[in-house]
Amino acid sequence: MSKEFTEILKMQAEQTLDFKLIIDKNEFDIIDLTIKNETTPVSKPTKRGGVYFSDTTVYKINAVINDLSVSKYLTRAMLGPNTEFQDITIQPINKKNKHNTDFKIITNLTSSKQSSNKIELNLMVQNIVK
Numbered sequence: 477m478s479k480e481f482t483e484i485l486k487m488q489a490e491q492t493l494d495f496k497l498i499i500d501k502n503e504f505d506i507i508d509l510t511i512k513n514e515t516t517p518v519s520k521p522t523k524r525g526g527v528y529f530s531d532t533t534v535y536k537i538n539a540v541i542n543d544l545s546v547s548k549y550l551t552r553a554m555l556g557p558n559t560e561f562q563d564i565t566i567q568p569i570n571k572k573n574k575h576n577t578d579f580k581i582i583t584n585l586t587s588s589k590q591s592s593n594k595i596e597l598n599l600m601v602q603n604i605v606k
Contacts, residue, residue, distance in 0.1 A: 478513075480579070480604040481535055485511060497539060497597075498565040499549045506566070507594070508540040511601075535601035537566060537583060542594050550597075554585045561585070564599060580605045 487493055488511075495506040515533050553562040561584035568579070583599035590596075 480606075481511065481513070481601075484579075484581075484604075494569040495539070495566050496569050497541060497546070498567060499546065499553060499562070502546075502549065504541050504543050504546045505569070506539045507542055508538075509566070510538045512536050512538075536586075537581070537597075537599040537601060539566065539597045539599060540594050541597065544590070544593075544595060546595055547588075547590060550585060550588055550595075554588070563602070564597075566599070578606065 484493075493509075495509050497504045497506055513533055513535050553564055564583050564585055566581040566583060581601055582603040582605060583601050585597060586600050587598045588595055
């Protein structure tokens, strides 16, 4: 997955990619998106809490959405009130460029923060589908 993210980060540096978030078959424009590779507190790949798999490093996405109606879908997506994460898809909007942007990033919601005009989502990347 690291090779794919290197490609995505390169595309983002060369030109601004626009993304949309897809949850429960609903689409929301992402106004700001950052991708980071972070270390986790585990020393070897493991299943955390018997619920989800965690490696020693993980790609995380911070996505900001202006459409507050997304909030009604978030409680069903986050672990805590549910026994399983719901997949949330991040996909590029503009496919008219010199790079192949025909991919989807499959994520899980780890936390969210809502203000009066936006929702900030913290997502953990599970997979990239081309």
